[in-house]
Amino acid sequence: MDVLVKIGQFLLSLSILVVLHELGHFVFAKLFKTRVEKFYMFFNPGFSLVKFKKGETEYGIGWIPLGGYVKISGMIDESMDKEQMALPPKSYEFRSKPAWQRLLIMVGGVLVNFVLAFVIYTVVLFYWGEQYLPAENAKYGIVCDSLTESIGLKDGDIIIALDNKKVDRFSQIMPEIILNRPNTIQVIRDGANMDVSVPSSYIPALIERSSKKFGVEPSISLRYPFHPMKVGKVAKNSPAKSVGLKKGDEIRNVNGVSFTYFDEYKEYLETQSGKEIEVLISRDNREVKLKLTTTEKGLIGFRPLLDLSGFEYKAIEYSFAEAVPAGIAKGFKKLNDYLKQFGLIFDKDIKGYKSIGGFGTIGSIFPSVWDWHAFWELTAFLSIILAIMNILPIPALDGGHVLFLMYEMITGRKPGDKFMEYAQVTGMILLFGLLIFANANDVVKWVSNW
Numbered sequence: 001m002d003v004l005v006k007i008g009q010f011l012l013s014l015s016i017l018v019v020l021h022e023l024g025h026f027v028f029a030k031l032f033k034t035r036v037e038k039f040y041m042f043f044n045p046g047f048s049l050v051k052f053k054k055g056e057t058e059y060g061i062g063w064i065p066l067g068g069y070v071k072i073s074g075m076i077d078e079s080m081d082k083e084q085m086a087l088p089p090k091s092y093e094f095r096s097k098p099a100w101q102r103l104l105i106m107v108g109g110v111l112v113n114f115v116l117a118f119v120i121y122t123v124v125l126f127y128w129g130e131q132y133l134p135a136e137n138a139k140y141g142i143v144c145d146s147l148t149e150s151i152g153l154k155d156g157d158i159i160i161a162l163d164n165k166k167v168d169r170f171s172q173i174m175p176e177i178i179l180n181r182p183n184t185i186q187v188i189r190d191g192a193n194m195d196v197s198v199p200s201s202y203i204p205a206l207i208e209r210s211s212k213k214f215g216v217e218p219s220i221s222l223r224y225p226f227h228p229m230k231v232g233k234v235a236k237n238s239p240a241k242s243v244g245l246k247k248g249d250e251i252r253n254v255n256g257v258s259f260t261y262f263d264e265y266k267e268y269l270e271t272q273s274g275k276e277i278e279v280l281i282s283r284d285n286r287e288v289k290l291k292l293t294t295t296e297k298g299l300i301g302f303r304p305l306l307d308l309s310g311f312e313y314k315a316i317e318y319s320f321a322e323a324v325p326a327g328i329a330k331g332f333k334k335l336n337d338y339l340k341q342f343g344l345i346f347d348k349d350i351k352g353y354k355s356i357g358g359f360g361t362i363g364s365i366f367p368s369v370w371d372w373h374a375f376w377e378l379t380a381f382l383s384i385i386l387a388i389m390n391i392l393p394i395p396a397l398d399g400g401h402v403l404f405l406m407y408e409m410i411t412g413r414k415p416g417d418k419f420m421e422y423a424q425v426t427g428m429i430l431l432f433g434l435l436i437f438a439n440a441n442d443v444v445k446w447v448s449n450w
Helices: 002-031 082-086 099-128 170-180 202-210 262-271 320-346 359-364 372-391 398-411 417-448
Strands: 036-043 050-054 057-061 064-072 130-132 142-144 158-162 184-189 192-197 220-222 229-234 250-254 276-283 286-293 302-305 314-316
Touching: 002 036, 002 064, 002 099, 002 359, 002 372, 099 320, 099 372, 099 398, 158 170, 170 202, 170 220, 170 320, 229 250, 250 262, 320 372, 372 398, 398 417
Parallel strands: 036 057
Antiparallel strands: 036 064, 050 057, 130 314, 142 220, 158 184, 184 192, 229 302, 250 276, 276 286
16 A cells, blocks of 8 residues: 555656646747647557547647657657658748747756746745754764764764754755765764764765665664654554554563663664564553564564654744745755766766666655655655756757757757757667666666565
8 A cells, every 4th residue: 555655646746747847848839839749648659548639739648657748840859750850841840940949949848847846845835834853953863874883973973063064954964975975974972072084985885785775775864762652553464463562552662671762672673583572562551461473574563653752843934925935945955956966876986876766766755655745845856857857968858959959059050850860869769778777776676675
């Protein structure tokens, strides 16, 4: 069920982004009286799920949910309609329009995606506001995995700055470390301030490890107190379900061992993988002992409800007038962060290309429960990603057409139709290769984690 919810959110988000992206091309084409032959959400090789014609344009929904397209008359695109291009140009065709109009038609989709992201961020801030944990308010500190411990950080450290630049939000610690690669991390440990050096090998190792998973693993996460830890949703066919553990039960100890922090409880269970354990719970003001055998991964099979009341979160509410500049600023921040992230792909030391993912990776970022706040935040971010990917100067993408149009506007010479056909084929081969590579990475991750 969790997987279906993720897929549903991903497909809805993709549908919104694709339709609006193609609408950007469509609107500019209509504005300059250019004929649009087809407007499709998703691709439709062979047949369409739905189609109808209104005026000169056929509208439809394809059966392959990998994108969408508009077919504009007189343009060399993925349809490779050579017969039309062999005929004399018509006044309503793309190739008959001035270069500046063709340029606007081609960047229309990207412009819509950028504007859409800023609009979504604005509305989200106006409707929900913001709530975040200041880094200095993570009073129990952090939890480190073995990789982060190897650079000198410890469980319980409170991170306050990176390269002596204060960190405002706890959630930004890992992104800032990965994208900006600080040389030092300033922490509070046992009440004293100290510096921890970050070796150059840390980020490559983090990226290398994440290439085996869906997304970059936190490596540094928030530390929670163990008490009171209540049982949330109990998984079907789990050890917890088999012994009657219920939602709302409070875990007191395991095998008589008490815990101060939740990470201590998790680490202890890992040592008991596949073994019979005794769990002491509190239910309806009475104590109950349950015996069960953990899974091979040392799990009981329930979603914990951790106590967040001890953390001092910061909440910001926005009027609409305040939300507009804040939403635009957030959009530019996300854009800048993604460009830095994209740059890691070409870094010879980081080797970010190893962590490139396909549809499985993208779909995995959505929550396993339907959350409209998270949905719109992720849709805005994906809109920025879609805009950047489409504006890349690769033939067959909008950016490739823009590159050739800029060449024409600067030199006054239009690339020949044969050149454009070869460029389109080359671009499509490259894109299909990237698509296969990204989704093959997902398959490898899935198999290695099976």
